[in-house]
Amino acid sequence: MTTIRIATRKSPLALRQAEMVAERLRHLHSGLRVKLVPMSTKGDKLLDAPLATFGGKGLFLKELEHALLEDRADIAVHSVKDVTVSLPDGLCMPVIAPREDPRDAMVSNRYRSLDALPDGARIGTSSLRRRCQLKALKPGLEVFNLRGGVHTRLKKLDAGEFDALILACAGLLRLDMEQRIADTLDPDRFVPAVGQGAMGIELRQGDAEVEALVAPLNDRESSLCVQAERAMNEALGGGCQVPIAGHAKLEGDTLSLVGVVSSIDATEFIRVSDSAPDSDPEALGRRVADALNSRGAKRILDAVYAGV
Numbered sequence: 001m002t003t004i005r006i007a008t009r010k011s012p013l014a015l016r017q018a019e020m021v022a023e024r025l026r027h028l029h030s031g032l033r034v035k036l037v038p039m040s041t042k043g044d045k046l047l048d049a050p051l052a053t054f055g056g057k058g059l060f061l062k063e064l065e066h067a068l069l070e071d072r073a074d075i076a077v078h079s080v081k082d083v084t085v086s087l088p089d090g091l092c093m094p095v096i097a098p099r100e101d102p103r104d105a106m107v108s109n110r111y112r113s114l115d116a117l118p119d120g121a122r123i124g125t126s127s128l129r130r131r132c133q134l135k136a137l138k139p140g141l142e143v144f145n146l147r148g149g150v151h152t153r154l155k156k157l158d159a160g161e162f163d164a165l166i167l168a169c170a171g172l173l174r175l176d177m178e179q180r181i182a183d184t185l186d187p188d189r190f191v192p193a194v195g196q197g198a199m200g201i202e203l204r205q206g207d208a209e210v211e212a213l214v215a216p217l218n219d220r221e222s223s224l225c226v227q228a229e230r231a232m233n234e235a236l237g238g239g240c241q242v243p244i245a246g247h248a249k250l251e252g253d254t255l256s257l258v259g260v261v262s263s264i265d266a267t268e269f270i271r272v273s274d275s276a277p278d279s280d281p282e283a284l285g286r287r288v289a290d291a292l293n294s295r296g297a298k299r300i301l302d303a304v305y306a307g308v
Contacts, residue, residue, distance in 0.1 A: 001209050003033040007064040007073035010038045011149045013171050017199050018077045020174070021097065021217065028216055037073045039063045065091060068203065074210050076202045080195030080226055081168075085234040087202065095201035095214050099222035100170035102197035102247060104130065104190055106183040107157060107172070108164035113183040114190075117141060121163040124153060128264070130166045132243040133190055135266035150175060170197035191245035191260045191271075194229040194238070198222050221250045224281045228257045231285025236261065236297060242304055246288075253278050259288040261297040264304060270295045 004025060008018035015038065022034040041063045064076040065088055080096065087093060106114050117123070119140030125131055126147045134143050146153055146162070150171055157165050164182070172180055201214050225248035236259075238244040245260040256275035262268065272291040276284045289297075 001213065002031070003035055004075065004210065004213060005035050005037050005073045007037045007039060007067045007076040009060060009064070010040055013150055013175055014077070014079075016174050017079070021075075021077050021199070021201065021214075024097075024217055025213065029213060032213070037067065039067065065202070071204075074203065074207070075214060078200045078202060079170075080198040080200045080230075081193040083195065083200055083202075083230075085230060085238065090205050091202055092205045093200045093202045094211060095218040096223040096226050097199040097201065097217050098219040099198040099225065100173055101184070102192045103169045103187050104185045104192055104196075105167050105169045105172055105181045106164050106185065107154070107167055107180050108182045109157065110163060111182065114138070114164075114185060117164060122161070123164050123166065124156065124162040125166045127166070127193065129193055129243050129245050129262075132262035132264065132266045132269075133245070133260075134166070136262065136269050137190070139266070150177070154180065168192075168196055187247045188258065191258055192247050194233045194244065194246040195226050196247075198226050200226070224248070224250055224255055224278050228255055228281035228285040228288075231282035232257065232259050232289045232292075233285075235286045235289030236292065236301060238301070242301060244301075246285075248281070248284075250278060255281055255284055257284050257288050259292050261292050261300055263300050264307065268296065268300055270297055270300070 006018050006022060008014050018036050025032060025034050041060050060082045067073040068076055069090055111117050117138060121141050123134060123141050123143045124146030126145060131143045134141055153165055156162060169184060172178060203210050228248040229246040232246050233244055236244055243262040248255060248257040254275055255278040258273040261270045270292055272288050274284060274288050
């Protein structure tokens, strides 16, 4: 193979992530030509309503996955937190690149920490998970749905429409906007999204040549953590736009995982943590999901789905 085609969304962050993968591939394989195939997705076009009302974050993937299945691209680069719990037939995601900081960040021009936000402060976020955790931690905040790319959201903050935003640290760091972070939120207190900070490489199942080219990009630690988080999410029947949070860490050969499920109004907030040897991350994820369900998570999530 002399050329590999990378399907990517057109947003600045998505293009930056795809270019990071392209740079690594060029470095690893002398003479390999790497071509980006930018696409607009339905999720990028429908910006006037919460994601949950028209299908969740999977709408950011469909066009890219169709390009893979129709052989218009060889790989797709995704933010793992946007990837649905099950992939379409014929596709796989065998590579998880080294994970960036998985924490959430508070961005504000007026306040230096989440704890400093006063009652009545206006907070913008597109995430139901973040909305629920904000309500649980600081019920006096006013939380508003805010969608669009990172730059679009920052413009609204700078125009005074919000007192603060909650964004992923990883996106800000990859866009060289670390200076915009006012506060990084402790992942044990404000649990990140499943897969947050990780980039996944999706490709056609059985395409051995392409898989061999991208295999060196896989990071074992990141992959183990993502496997545990996604297994928990799948066992809970979770999509990408429900109040489920999950964060795994690897220390030595021990993998730990914390999972959270919340009701929409944050009056019910279930948290479970567990650890196990790193030999079977998916088993750990399923065990945490079982423990969450035993404490009422299924009933809460059924109510969430009924209300979406």
